[in-house]
Amino acid sequence: METPASESQCCSIKSKKNANLRCPNVASRGEFCAKHCNSRVVWSSTSKAGETNTNANAKANANAKAKAKPKPIPFTKRQKASAEIINKFWKVYGRLALRRRHGPTLFLPSLSHNDRDIYTFDTISTIPMAYHFSFIDEKLHAWTFDMRFLIQLLQYGKKLINPFSQEPISETTIHRLDAMSQNLRKHKLPIVYVHTDELTPEQIWNQKVLDVFLKLTSLGYGVNMLWFETMTISAHRTFYRKLYDLWNIHLGLSLQEKENIVPGHLAGRTPLFRWNPTILESQTHELRWWRKQNLGLMNAFLSRGQERSTQGCGALYILTALAQTHPKIAEVYPWLV
Numbered sequence: 001m002e003t004p005a006s007e008s009q010c011c012s013i014k015s016k017k018n019a020n021l022r023c024p025n026v027a028s029r030g031e032f033c034a035k036h037c038n039s040r041v042v043w044s045s046t047s048k049a050g051e052t053n054t055n056a057n058a059k060a061n062a063n064a065k066a067k068a069k070p071k072p073i074p075f076t077k078r079q080k081a082s083a084e085i086i087n088k089f090w091k092v093y094g095r096l097a098l099r100r101r102h103g104p105t106l107f108l109p110s111l112s113h114n115d116r117d118i119y120t121f122d123t124i125s126t127i128p129m130a131y132h133f134s135f136i137d138e139k140l141h142a143w144t145f146d147m148r149f150l151i152q153l154l155q156y157g158k159k160l161i162n163p164f165s166q167e168p169i170s171e172t173t174i175h176r177l178d179a180m181s182q183n184l185r186k187h188k189l190p191i192v193y194v195h196t197d198e199l200t201p202e203q204i205w206n207q208k209v210l211d212v213f214l215k216l217t218s219l220g221y222g223v224n225m226l227w228f229e230t231m232t233i234s235a236h237r238t239f240y241r242k243l244y245d246l247w248n249i250h251l252g253l254s255l256q257e258k259e260n261i262v263p264g265h266l267a268g269r270t271p272l273f274r275w276n277p278t279i280l281e282s283q284t285h286e287l288r289w290w291r292k293q294n295l296g297l298m299n300a301f302l303s304r305g306q307e308r309s310t311q312g313c314g315a316l317y318i319l320t321a322l323a324q325t326h327p328k329i330a331e332v333y334p335w336l337v
Contacts, residue, residue: 008026008027009022009023009024009025009026009027010022010023010024010025010026010027010031010032010033010035010036011023011027011031011032011042011043012032012033012035012036012039012040012041012042012043013036013041013042013043014043019041019043021043022043023035023036023043095107101176101179101180101183102129102132102133102134102180103132103133103134103135103142103144104134104135104136104142105124105132105134105142105144106129106132106134109123109124109125109144111142112124112134112142112143112144113141113142113143113164114143114144114164117144117145117146117149118145118149118163118164119146119148119149119193120146124144127144127145127146128146130184130189131146131147131148131184132144132146132147133145133146133147133150133177133180135169135170135173135176137162137165137167137169137170138167138170139165141165143162143164143165147177147180147181147191148190148191148192148193150169150177151177151181151191151192151210151214152192152193154210154213154214154217154222154225160174160217160222171218171220174214174217174218175218177214177218178214178215178217178218181210181211181214182211185207185211190203190207191207191210191211192206192207192210208295208299209225209228209229209295210225211299212295212298212299212302213225213228215299215302215303215311215315216302216315216318216319219302219308219311219312219315220312220315221315221316221318221319223319223322223329223332224328227322227326227328227329228295228322231291231325231326232287233285233286233287233290235325235326236287236290236291236293236294237277237280237281237290238324238325239294239321239322239325239326240277240280240290240293240294240297241277242320242321242324242325243297243317243318243321244273244276244277245277246317246320246321247272247273247317248273251317260305260310261301261305261310261313261314262300262301262304262305262314263304263305263306264304265300265304270300272297272300272301273297274293298318300314301314301315301317301318302314302315302318319333319336320336323336323337324336324337
């Protein structure tokens, strides 16, 4: 009986380039022909058809993506002219506004008298843009800092000193530092060095204290914030009463004068003094509670006023109460005792 041709056909693929086709030669070496008896790559109608379909689908998808790729939108002359105006506006006014906020070396670090950040000792170009702070001193030298370092310095001294030249930093520069600090706080950016993605409760509290004492310094009344941090419960009670008596008795301010200095001082939701000191004497509160209440009170005196003169009055009242409470502050400001 004659063997069917299909049974005597080679079982190998035709070639690597034509893997979907079966070799048409006769199987003279068992199941394979003489050409494919060594390679022995078996042809399968099911898998090769699937492979063929897969390749076909891949090519179809590639073609579809190529066709779906958006073509560049042609701009009219008017649109191009508008884009050039916007770009020019940014270069002239946008960069100028950033330069006024961050300082003269923001876009020209080569102008800086120091080329290293004093905190990390890396080049000043590594300072994040949000924290870049530079100024020009009386000798017309430009200095560049990470503003978090300058704020950190406020914890330890009455005056802000340039650590490179050992010269006092002007009140105008400190006022700009205060404005920049408030802007960062507004955008929920930390004004202290952090080593994690989230601030710890201690760092959040430290930011609030720094913010208040930076405002005091910018208004010309520098105080070591560590003195506030070391106040006892008894000292906080005394400070609250002294400030209360100044505001309501000793200064003799009218209601309108009080409203000008601290707008909304009698508001139901945000009164300046929530409690009478006499009532607080009969209550027991932890140190944490007292620190929170007095810091909020200080912040109200410093920030509610719309004008710098009224904020200065609030700062003076705070300093007077502090000097009558803390011995070290009294040594620095004896004329307030």
